[in-house]
């Protein structure tokens with residue numbers, strides 16, 4: 084269920100975000116980890132729905148060619164008239180790509196996006212294309228969440244370049260830490276070369292199973308490394324979270340009182356609190 088319309092911001096601006104020349108600027112958060120299956124898309128979709136439910140103006144930008152976030156927001160990616168691909172190749176204006184959903188606004192992805200990496204190579208300022216596009220929408224939102232693909236190539240670099248911060252979901256499993264050092268190195272590289280202001284928004288433990296020692300050990304290890312960047316809320320393993328995408332709904336709409344829905348509401352509250360209530 085979606086309809087394409089211009090971005091209308093009818094929600095009151097009751098936050099105290101950063102201002103530029105007296106205007107509120109939205110915060111762009113890339114949800115990244117080059118490992119697949121760690122909960123990036125699940126986090127992006129449900130954090131978007133939870134922020135929307137809390138009255139924030141939120142936009143989800145799907146930069147994964149698989150388009151899982153697009154489907155999970157209830158949008159048929161084959162029918163989306165304009166996608167993030169059109170923005171990247173300059174075929175459409177950002178506002179034209181925005182779709183309104185009951186869970187927040189969405190810039191959809193589609194399969195065409197898998198070729199975007201190659202097309203971008205020939206472009207000037209190729210890492211800055213998404214940043215320039217989202218920059219035009221920044222003032223219309225409190226938060227813009229970018230769902231990154233599971234790699235560290237051009238689309239992820241574009242996302243990290245566009246972002247103010249990066250939120251890192253970490254699956255509570257044995258090899259979790261191994262991939263993290265690659266991501267940390269990429270963040271350092273992006274800071275040096277492309278986006279000096281890029282900060283870590285937070286580290287989120289996902290698929291936590293309190294009954295296993297392993298989950299607890301991984302969480303402890305991640306805390307030793309990232310310290311207070313790790314969110315107090317952990318996302319439990321919850322079957323409702325894995326079922327909801329096939330119904331084209333975030334878990335908040337699919338089963339509002341499930342453990343998964345409650346955890347993502349808590350995450351939204353913790354994130355907003357860390358951002359000074361913005």
Ligand SMILES: Nc1ncnc2c1ncn2[C@@H]1O[C@H](COP(=O)(O)OP(=O)(O)O)[C@@H](O)[C@H]1O
Pocket residue numbers: 118119120121122123124125126151233289290291318319320321322324325326328343
């Ligand atoms: N907390 C959770 N509990 C149960 N299943 C989950 C949870 N988080 C994610 N999943 C499932 O695990 C799979 C991978 O999650 P996904 O968010 O798509 O990861 P990524 O975007 O990092 O590849 C999906 O099938 C998803 O439904």
Ligand SMILES: [Mg+2]
Pocket residue numbers: 123124125147151231232
């Ligand atoms: Mg994903």
